[in-house]
Amino acid sequence: MTITAEQRRARILEVVRELGSVRVVDLAERVGSAPVTVRRDIAALADGGLLRRSHGTVSLPLDDSPSSAATDRNRVIGMLVPTVGPYFDEVIDGARTAATASGARLVLGITSYEAAHDRAQVAQLLDAGLDGLLLTPNWRPDGEVGDSTWVRELPVPAVLVERIAPPDSAAAQLDSVGSDHAHGVLLALRHLLALGHESVLLAARKDSWTARQVRAGYAEAVRLLGIEPWPVIDVGRPGLESESVASRIAEAVAHDGVRAVLVHNDREAIQLSPLLRARGLRLPDDLALISYDDVFAALAAPPLTAVAPPKRAVGAAALQLMLRRLEAGPDLPVHHVRLLPELKVRSSCGGRGTDKAA
Template sequence: MAATADHRRARILEVVHELGTVRVADLAARLGMPTVTVRRDVAALAEAGRLRRSHGSVALPEPGTDTPANATGAVGGAGAAALLGSTGQTATGVPDGRGRVIGMLVPAIGSYSDEIIDGARSAATAAGARLVLGISPAGAGDGRGQVARMLESGVDGLLLTPNGLPDGPADGSDWLGGLPVPAVLVERRAAPGSAAAGLDAVGSDHRHGVLLALRHLAGLGHRSVLLAARQDTWTAHEVRAGYADAVRLLGLEPRPALDLHRSGGPPVPTDPERLADRLALAVEEGVRAALVHGDRDAIQLPPLLRARGLRVPEDLALVSYDDAFAALTTPPLTAVAPPRRAVGAVALDLLLRRLGPADLPAHHIGLLPTLAVRSSCGALPGQD
């Protein structure tokens, strides 16, 4: 039978009384409890003033230190107690992150990651927490080296976007299950059945985003939509899976995807001339609509197609999957917009709640993309 929270916390206090200052990871090993559970209980005990935390370690409060029960100062005493609710929130509903340091691992700096980082940074600032960044570029491993360095620096929790693909080996993410601090996967999910499958995860529901695009094109009368996408990124895999699902659901004619993947080495731009040639050939075969992942490739296509005697949208309705720059071309591109900033903000919010005293179940949160309708698909903005 699982121990109650009160029983677990009583055992934690016993060990800390016995040992004095002790690392949380060592405390968890001594008690035979998951590190995540011990960290959550330690957070609750620290909030109650019964323990003191510092850089991954825990100790008894210094003699004479005020606790929430007897403090009277405006900060850390009655004033702070008035701001915090039972879930560790401020009066505005923002999780309390004062003094927290959050490590964030991203695979690259670019338009997609930048917006996620910005969302997380804004949420951290609002909560009083500090965000530190680690970068694990494609081809540089899964990022555990960067994570180890952030853990050594004393971060309280982690937002993680490790390199890897959905169809990777089930044990490829097992290292994530042994982290000594709470972690939230961002735009990733661990393989089902892996040691990390129970981690919190927040990401865009890219399959829903593709469905929005294809349903819109089907509503305009298209019965065949061509997908052009990479296959060497997590998002591209989800877009491809979403295409297969949407084609089946909407009764569209399935077509093989145009593969924009370049194997080996870091990502490089697609050859736009070659992509335009392949789309022109598809038009000759009767295709009149295409979804291109993402903006970097899609925005180059209208002038290249014009050079081949094809007009957008008259000869080919064009939709981009990204919407970072899609509105800036001629004609402006209809585009699926993943909620990048919201993903970062929600992930940071969830991690701070995980660090608080509340005993939360694991969350797998999928945020829905939106479709910005512009003239490149032959419909008027706002037309569904």
């Protein structure tokens, strides 16, 4: 019988919990899977903070213990996300894997990027008998969160996921786990400067929370690096306005001497590549391009260098923080956790195209 990756990883965690520390080769034999497959699973679980790797052996994180694992069993954790798509698919997968490893059950709710739908979906999730809630509210891209008092009045603890509450909002006192997108933009610009580029364009969406963080990160990065800022090229609906975006990039290359661009997100970056080529711009010879998200970037032609937010690790860390909150209650200080993205260097920006983190 073929088992899923989720079932195999849950079995790996069971064996490690039983033995405490185990060699990878022995673990593969116990799980009944090829060592190369088990090593990939171990890497994913370690990235999510669920395992520790050291010199060919695997063990539990230092703060994991049988007593805490027993407490977490039968917990029901709700998770509300604004959409199911490639980005949040990975966040959900990280939370699901962490829940399975802890014996908790994850219950998913989905809204449609409309703030008015949040409360109705949360109410429906609460009917499932939740112990806690992982919440990604539909806050406006301009940073306006509206009335967040209802979030503070929930009957169960809540952890914000991929959201940063303004300091003056009621939600600021909630735990939160998210990607540090400003750091991701800074990584991209530093890499392009190291390749000899003196300025970098940004072409970005403006209709999502992540897009706002990327835009703010660009403004901060050019200030920190002391390079010339350029007006952001607005990316509208992917595929419908890509021709206009490609024309504006080509114009900046022809008239302003710009040779590097950061594009949010992968879908737009992949669609731009042939449009830029039609305008005489080849990647990376004429233009260095870095994508932001790293969902599909490696599948492009050429493969795109990309900023990779730690999506699965965010989901896992949020679930683990929720379980800690349920265990400790108000004695645990409020946590605002920011995980750093990586830069996956491929061939679209020249230099070292090895598909490794930089």
